[in-house]
Amino acid sequence: MSHSVLFSAAWMGGALVSFVAMAVAGRELSAELGTFQILGIRSLIGLLLISAILSRDGWQQLSVRNIKIHFVRNLAHFCGQFGWFYAIAFIPLAAVFAIEFTVPIWTAVFAAFLLTERITLVRILAIMLGIFGVLLILQPGSAVVHPAAFVMLGGAVAYGLSHVLTKKLSARDSSPCILFYMMLIQLPLGLLPAAFNWVTPTATHWPWLIVVGITGLTAHYCIVRALSLADATLVIPMDFLRLPLIALVGYAFYNEHIDGYFAAGAGLIILANLINVFWAHKRERRVSKG
DSSP, rough: OOOOHOOOOOOOOHHHHHHHHHHHHHHHHHSSOOHHHHHHHHHHHHHHHHHHHHOOOOOGGGOTTHHHHHHHHHHHHHHHHHHHHHTTTTHHHHHHHHHHHHHHHHHHHHHHSOOOOOOOOOHHHHHHHHHHHHHHHHOOTTTTTTTHHHHHHHHHHHHHHHHHHHHHHHHHOOOHHHHHHHHHHHHHHHHHGGGGGOOOOOTTTHHHHHHHHHHHHOOOHHHHHHHHOOOOOHHHHHHTHHHHHHHHHHHHHHOOOHHHHHHHHHHHHHHHHHHHHHHHHHHHHHHHHE
């Protein structure tokens, strides 16, 4: 195994730890703080961090020529984050992560309409498998399904739209510019509603809030570094390790159990994503050779 693959695996390990830490911190905070307040303070911490980076690398990276796309993108991203943090308070952590893995499916759907990307038979198969997996997890009609699961599903759809708009912006603006506007625009979206039910954070809250604020940036940074060192077909499947890892954390710390329906549904969602990833990789290799 090459050094680049080992380093890529190490960066993905950092991403996995970041995602799990964020979920645990969100669960701990949700017992006393509202979702809007968590997101508002998270954006404030993130804004301070990205401002420090821009102070070092140069504020000239900021541009307002795509500000309308930034607003739409961050409204969608905020809805996705709200669904994620809201669901963490009510349903098993593994269920939140499993539903989140449907994001590539919704991204493909939005990309077909907004970026005019073709939806092939392979992608249709992946989408159908992913939707069937969600149905197995949610079990519509079951008396025990929590509404937060559907809120998370709505959040996953919103994340899909956000990813497509991020792809559109990445060709025009730098990553620090995108992150700066993300934190700046989402700050009032969280803090203004939170003002109506504000809880002054205590000394026990701040360590968790700092974890939420930092891991939101480190998780995505680690994934970017991993992708720069190894092929996406190696890196992306490693991200699916989040699911068994968070299931173990949920079982060990919150006594959360998973049933056969959840396992089957999560397996179908992962299979759908793997089909999508490997088909995209095969198509790219065919195009590069042609």
